[in-house]
Every structure is written in C-alpha cells, then in structure tokens.
Amino acid sequence: MDGAALTAWLVDTPSVSGDEGPLTDAIEGALRALPHLTVHRDGNAVVARTTLGRPERVILAGHVDTVPVAGNLPSRVEGTRLYGCGTSDMKAGVAVQLRLAAGLASPGRDVTYDCEEVAADRNGLLRLSHNSPELLAGDFAVLMEPSSAEIEGGCQGTLRAEIMVAGQRAHTARSWMGRNAIHDAGAVLDVLRGYTPREPEVDGLRYHEGLNAVGIRGGVAGNVVPDECAVTVNYRFAPDLSGEQAAEYVRSLFPAWPVRILDVADGARPGLGQPAAAEFAAAVGGTPRPKLGWTDVARFSALGIPAVNYGPGISEIAHTPGEYVEMPKIAECEARLRTWLNGS
Amino acid sequence: MDGAALTAWLVDTPSVSGDEGPLTDAIEGALRALPHLTVHRDGNAVVARTTLGRPERVILAGHVDTVPVAGNLPSRVEGTRLYGCGTSDMKAGVAVQLRLAAGLASPGRDVTYDCEEVAADRNGLLRLSHNSPELLAGDFAVLMEPSSAEIEGGCQGTLRAEIMVAGQRAHTARSWMGRNAIHDAGAVLDVLRGYTPREPEVDGLRYHEGLNAVGIRGGVAGNVVPDECAVTVNYRFAPDLSGEQAAEYVRSLFPAWPVRILDVADGARPGLGQPAAAEFAAAVGGTPRPKLGWTDVARFSALGIPAVNYGPGISEIAHTPGEYVEMPKIAECEARLRTWLNGS
Numbered sequence: 001m002d003g004a005a006l007t008a009w010l011v012d013t014p015s016v017s018g019d020e021g022p023l024t025d026a027i028e029g030a031l032r033a034l035p036h037l038t039v040h041r042d043g044n045a046v047v048a049r050t051t052l053g054r055p056e057r058v059i060l061a062g063h064v065d066t067v068p069v070a071g072n073l074p075s076r077v078e079g080t081r082l083y084g085c086g087t088s089d090m091k092a093g094v095a096v097q098l099r100l101a102a103g104l105a106s107p108g109r110d111v112t113y114d115c116e117e118v119a120a121d122r123n124g125l126l127r128l129s130h131n132s133p134e135l136l137a138g139d140f141a142v143l144m145e146p147s148s149a150e151i152e153g154g155c156q157g158t159l160r161a162e163i164m165v166a167g168q169r170a171h172t173a174r175s176w177m178g179r180n181a182i183h184d185a186g187a188v189l190d191v192l193r194g195y196t197p198r199e200p201e202v203d204g205l206r207y208h209e210g211l212n213a214v215g216i217r218g219g220v221a222g223n224v225v226p227d228e229c230a231v232t233v234n235y236r237f238a239p240d241l242s243g244e245q246a247a248e249y250v251r252s253l254f255p256a257w258p259v260r261i262l263d264v265a266d267g268a269r270p271g272l273g274q275p276a277a278a279e280f281a282a283a284v285g286g287t288p289r290p291k292l293g294w295t296d297v298a299r300f301s302a303l304g305i306p307a308v309n310y311g312p313g314i315s316e317i318a319h320t321p322g323e324y325v326e327m328p329k330i331a332e333c334e335a336r337l338r339t340w341l342n343g344s
Numbered sequence: 345m346d347g348a349a350l351t352a353w354l355v356d357t358p359s360v361s362g363d364e365g366p367l368t369d370a371i372e373g374a375l376r377a378l379p380h381l382t383v384h385r386d387g388n389a390v391v392a393r394t395t396l397g398r399p400e401r402v403i404l405a406g407h408v409d410t411v412p413v414a415g416n417l418p419s420r421v422e423g424t425r426l427y428g429c430g431t432s433d434m435k436a437g438v439a440v441q442l443r444l445a446a447g448l449a450s451p452g453r454d455v456t457y458d459c460e461e462v463a464a465d466r467n468g469l470l471r472l473s474h475n476s477p478e479l480l481a482g483d484f485a486v487l488m489e490p491s492s493a494e495i496e497g498g499c500q501g502t503l504r505a506e507i508m509v510a511g512q513r514a515h516t517a518r519s520w521m522g523r524n525a526i527h528d529a530g531a532v533l534d535v536l537r538g539y540t541p542r543e544p545e546v547d548g549l550r551y552h553e554g555l556n557a558v559g560i561r562g563g564v565a566g567n568v569v570p571d572e573c574a575v576t577v578n579y580r581f582a583p584d585l586s587g588e589q590a591a592e593y594v595r596s597l598f599p600a601w602p603v604r605i606l607d608v609a610d611g612a613r614p615g616l617g618q619p620a621a622a623e624f625a626a627a628v629g630g631t632p633r634p635k636l637g638w639t640d641v642a643r644f645s646a647l648g649i650p651a652v653n654y655g656p657g658i659s660e661i662a663h664t665p666g667e668y669v670e671m672p673k674i675a676e677c678e679a680r681l682r683t684w685l686n687g688s
Contacts, residue, residue, distance in 0.1 A: 156517060160566050172578045173500060173637040175554040182557035182575070183537050189530030210519040213526035214566050219559030222504050222578055222606075226558060231526070234516045234566055262566075293517040 003095045003330035004082055010064075010091040011075040011084040017065040020044040020117045024064055027115055030098065036105040037113075040135055045116035045124035047135045048101055056276060057110040058341070059141035059305070060100065061125070061296065062093045063118040070321040080327050087325040088313030093144030096312065096334045100341065107341040109276075112138055118296065125299050133303075140276035141300045142337070146313025149329045151284055152291040153205050153270025153308050155298050159235045159246045160214070160262040163188050163254050170225040178225035182218045185229040189213065191253055192233065200238045203270045205290040207238035211253075232262070236292065239267035239301075268298040271306030283340035284310065310337075347439045347674035348426055354408075354435040355419040355428040361409040364388040364461050368408055371459055374442065380449040381457075384479055389460035389468035391479045392445055400620060401454040402685070403485035403649070404444065405469070405640065406437045407462040414665040424671050431669040432657030437488030440656065440678045444685065451685040453620075456482055462640065469643050477647075484620035485644045486681070490657025493673045495628055496635040497549050497614025497652050499642055503579045503590045504558070504606040507532050507598050514569040522569035526562040529573040533557065535597055536577065544582045547614045549634040551582035555597075576606070580636065583611035583645075612642040615650030627684035628654065654681075 001009065015023040024044045031039045037048040044064070066086035075084030082092075094115060101113045112135070116124025129136055165185040170178025197209040211233060218229030237246040243264035251259045271277055272288055281288055291297065291309055300307035312329035345353065359367040368388045375383045381392040388408070410430035419428030426436075438459060445457045456479070460468025473480055509529040514522025541553040555577060562573030581590040587608035595603045615621050616632055625632055635641065635653055644651035656673035 158517075158567070171637065172554055172556050172558065173502075173580050175556050175580075176552075180536075180556050182560050183533055185560070186530055186533030186537050189527055189533060192524075192527050193530050208520075210516055212516050212519050212524050212569050213562070214516060214568060214570060215563030216526050216529070216573065217561050217563075218557070219561075219576065222558050222576070223502070224558060225556055229560065232563065232566070236517050236519075293515065 003099055003334050004327040006095040006098060007087060007092045007325065007330060008075045008082055010094055011086050012073065014069055014073060014085070015064050015066055016068050017117060020065045027064065027098065031101060034102060037101060040132065042128055042131055043124060045114070045128055047128065048113045049135070050107060050110045052106060052110050054108065054110040057112060057138045058276060059112045059114060059136065059138040060097050060144060060337070061114040061141055062090055062097050062144040064094060064115050065117040067319050072321050072323065081324040082327050083324040085323060088146045088323050089318035090145055090311055090313050092313050092325040092330045093311035095330060096337065097144060099334055100337055104338065104341055108343050109341055111341055125296055129299070129303055136303060138305050140274065140280065141305050141307035142280065143295060143297055143307055143309045144311035145295055145309045146311050146315040146318055147309045148314050149312050149333050150286050151281055151288040151308050151310050153272050153288045154202065154239045154268045155291040155293065155295045156207055156209070156239060157237045157241065157243055157246055157265055157267030157298070158294045159237065159243060159250065159264040161233055161235070161250050162260045162262055163231045163233065164258050164260070165229045165231070167225065167227045169220065169227040172223045172225055175225045180225050181229040182226050185216070185218065185231055188231045188254060188257065198238060200240050202238055202240045203272055205270050205288060207290045208292060209238055210236040237267060239269045242266060265294055266298055266302065267294070268301030268307065270308065274306050277306055277308065279343060280308070280340055283343065284336045347443055347678050348671040350439040350442060351431060351436045351669065351674060352419045352426055354438055355430050356417065358413055358417060358429070359408050359410055360412050361461060364409045371408065371442065375445060378446055381445060384476065386472055386475055387468065389458070389472055391472065392457040393479070394451060394454045396450060396454050398452065398454040401456060401482045402620060403456040403458060403480065403482040404441050404488060405458040405485055406434055406441050406488040408438060408459050409461040411663050416665050416667065425668040426671050427666070427668040429667060432490045432667050433662035434489055434655055434657050436657050436669040436674050437655035439674060440681065441488060443678050444681060448682065448685055452687050453685055455685055469640055473643070473647055480647060482649050484618065484624065485649050485651035486624065487639060487641055487651055487653045488655035489639055489653045490655050490659040490662055491653045492658050493656050493677050494630050495625055495632040495652050495654050497616050497632045498546065498583045498612045499635040499637065499639045500551055500553070500583060501581045501585065501587055501590055501609055501611030502638045503581065503587060503594065503608040505577055505579070505594050506604045506606055507575045507577065508602050508604070509573045509575070511569065511571045513564065513571040516567045516569055519569045522571070524569050525573040526570050529560070529562065529575055532575045532598060532601065542582060544584050546582055546584045547616055549614050549632060551634045552636060553582055554580040581611060583613045586610060609638050610642055610646065611638070612645030612651065614652065618650050621650055621652065623687060624684050627687065628680045
C-alpha cells in the first residue's frame, strides 16, 4: 500500500476528536508487529521508537484526530487529489510516519514516531511530557502538520487580553450627567487602528505580527449611557518575544485602562541554525517559511527540542468540507524524510 | 383626609403594574359617589368628567400603577417627607386629582380626570384613544407625573438605530487577509465622540439633545478577525423634529454604513403659547422647563392636545427604593390647579 492508499485507509477509519480509539488501536497493532520498534501506549497516544544507540535522535510527530466529518467521507480520488475529512490535517502525514516506521529498520538517526490526539483538553503531547518525558527526548522534532511539503519554522505566540473602559451611567435623556464608556472605547480602537505590526527576523525567518480586536461588548439598556465597554484583543507575536514580554507590550499600548491577560501561549523560535535542523533543511530543500499560526512546535520548544512543521497537507484548506491532499506530495515528503533519516 | 394623607392611603394600597385592579376599583367607587361627575371604566383605566357645557375642557391625567415594591412599604413620614413605593411616581399626583375631582363641583373649565395604567404593553391612554376617543377630547392636558411642582413642557423624542459595520473574516495569525469590523467601528465612534448636541428653542423652551451609543457588539472567536460590529445608538431629539426627520438626521451622520431604525417615539412641542396653556402657566407660576425624557405628553400631542407635565413628585428619585414626596408640594399643586380650574 503506497502512501496515498494508506492515507485513504486512515481517512476512511474516522477518528473525530474524542473518538480516536479504534484508529489508534489499529496503528498500535501495526507498529507492535514491527520488531525493530519499541511501542508505548498512553491513552490515545502511541509512541514507537528505534533503539539503535545512534548519537542523534529525532522525533516525527503527528495526530490522528480530525475535526467533525462534514459529509466528506468516504474519501475519493479526483486527478492527483485525495479528498476527505482529515486528508490534509493530517492523515497524509500519519501515513508518511507509518510508512517510514515500517520501512526503516536501521536508520542513520534514531527515530521516535509519535501519534496522538491534539484536542486541547486532552493534548497527548502535553500528557506524555508529564507521564513519560523520556519518550519525548530528542534532538530535533518534525511535526507533520500540513505545510504543503515546505518547512515552516517555529511559530508565533498568541495572547488574548481584555481592555476595560469605564464610564458612568446616566439616563440618555440627560447623557451629560454620565460618561459613555462605548464612546471612550474609541480611544482603544484608535490604538488598534494606528498599530503597525512588527516584522522581526528570527533565526533567519521573517515573522509578521498582528494585533486585533476579536470582541467588543458594551451596553446596559436602550436608554442608559453605558458605564462599561470591554474590548478583547488577540496579539500574535513573533518568537523573539516571550509571553511575558508580549503581555508587557500589550499593557504598554493601553496605559490608560486596566488590561487583563486572558491567556498566553509562547511561540517557538525556528532553531534552523542547529545542526540536525540544518541537515534537515538541506535534505528537504526549498526555502523555509515562518509559521504564523500557533502549533505544537511550541510544546516541543518548551521541552527544549527545536521543531519545525513539515507535512504533505495544505493548511489553508484544513477544517473545510473540501479538504484534500495532493497525493504526489505524500510520496515527496516520504522520500525526503527517508533520505534525511538515513543520513547520520 | 388632606392630600398627604390621601397619598399615604393610595401608597399603602399597592398597585404594581399588572396588579392595579383593587386600587382602581376603590378609585372608581369614590368617583362614582360624586354626583357632578360621569364615570367611565375601561380595564384599569377610569375616566371621570364634569359636563357643565363650559367653552373649554382640560384633562388632568395620571397613572395608578407603580414599579415593583422594593421593601419600601408601608409608607412612612419623616419630617416633611412621605416615603414609599409610588409616592413621587405618582400617587401624590393621583391624590391631587382625586381631591380636585371631589371638591370642584362646578369649575370654570370642564375637567376630565383620567387615571390609568401606563406599562407599555397595556398603556391605558393608548387603549382609550382607540376605544373611546371622545373621552379624551380636550383643549389642554396636564400630566401629573413627578416634576417637583414645576411645569415641564413638551418632551423630547427618542430613536434607536443600529449601525452595522462590515469587515472580512480571517485567521488572526494572518489578519492582513481580512478586515477588522471592530477596528472600522472606530470611525462610527469618532462620529459619536465628535457630535455636538443641538440645543434648539422650541415654543420658548430650550431643549438639549443627546446622541449616545447604548450598545456595541462584535466578535466571532478569539482567533478570528471579526466581520461584523453593530453599534446601537439612542438619539434624544428636541420636539422641533419629527421622528422621520430624526431618522434622516441619524442616517446623514453615518452615510458610510447601513443604518437600521429600531424604534422611534415622536416628542411633543410644549405648546405653551396656546391660551389654555398660557393661563395655566400664569396660574401655576414659576419658569416652565423643557422635559428631556419621553413622557405620555407625546401621546396627547399625537391626539392633537397640547400637554405639559406638572406634579408634586420628584422625577430624579422615581423608581428608587428611597422614593419620597415632599408633602407641602402636594398641597401646593392642588391649590394652584384649583385656582386655574376655577378660572374661565
């Protein structure tokens, strides 16, 4: 079964987040049949490792769960494309993992294959890093998330904050007795409208930040001057800033109002200067791009493991009913990773 | 029983909106006992009229219902104040109506006493104007709503409109692919922040308009550039504008966006130049003030009857648990109205 056929088989075994059990069982069984791998299962995460005593260990990571099926199963082929739920995100990547795991009995680098579920409240990688950190040891990680078979380095961090503008209630018939918090929130929007995004270069990749209002609410009643208006902003920050620095920056932009940080996720530097990463980039070819969205590479980064995204899927169409993968990209990814893993 | 004692009795017979029946029954009974009045009952509205064939007929109007009791019953006297639910709004006014109705067997002007409920969905005045318009005929009306025993002329109109700002969704990690509707709503807030209220003089009274955001909402998710932001505004307009003109004005302020008019209530000119009103003002004394909030005078105005607010209560403390009325104002209102009604 080639990579495309294996992808189709994986896609036709639905594994919507929360229901990954049967597919994980099948994957575990297939990996356990391979004598050159040691296999570990934790919930719906499966980790399979070569133990050849190589000086370097790399991790190929992926997830088996998908967004809800949207009338796009079973999979179907049209020209060079394989359509269906999870084709791009990321069963094509899992297929490459499994093909490499089965075919590489004695790679030049030790390899850890990690297949898990990613839904936030039961993130397998996070759980493994607590339960069995030794399984995640490694010098470099490749997340096989959709990246159109190009290297996407690092990822930007993300922070959400609420800016609270206060006013004073009054009846609208005598509005000058109060102070309109919604009107005053105009000054917060002025800051957002005047914002110029940073575009710093980090480890050779140019990132592009963003600061956006993602929510606004205010209002008491149709005849009341409102005394509160809350603006929620989302700051996407380049990986040269820590989450703390990002929070400090957002506070500095809105000095006149209380700023409440709702959540922060650190980004990850691309780390492409490190030897394993540089060899990976050379083997794979192309021009690495910065990853703007937040991905699990940040979790590896937090574990001290440089990581990149590299997978055959297409991120732009992930989570859409029309999701597909270009089948030649599956073979291309597999071939290039095989070359790299066979190096030393 | 003087006016203050009668007010206390009315207050101690609770009549929260929807439960005005027992008090209305008592009022109807008292009025029916007076041979110089003809009495009409419609739901919880009671209309009592003298029919002396005088050349002029005036209306004294009031409502018997109150806001919910807030631990402020039974009534209690403290110094010159009578405290309790409905004292100011407006059982003190009803007491004046009833004292005049009982005491003036042969006034110089025919008088229509109108006691009803005002809650919006069962407004007695509106119902009477449909069922028995002849009962509401008159040359001039005095609404005995709380006005601190000063004449409040006319009332401002009120209009609510929703201004919809459109954008284009995008992931916040690539926000430049979209257009942030909340940011763009800053331009709507700019108009509101730059707004200078009109203060036109209408029939000798100077009004003061207001234009306020009373609601704002926008936002799709914490990682999405929002494609919609709705700003709801409330325009309080002087009675030299019709509701249609007010709507036109609001549209003209926001030409770049769709403006949806949610509701409009016309205001009412004070009409203090008309003979009955001028004599009323002379008899009552003081300097008439413009009424900025919307009141039922607008309903009389719509029936072609000039109307003012004049009552012993205090509007600023209406609807508060600490509501009270100054008892001397009850006697003062009654005396001045008696003088006026006895004129010709």
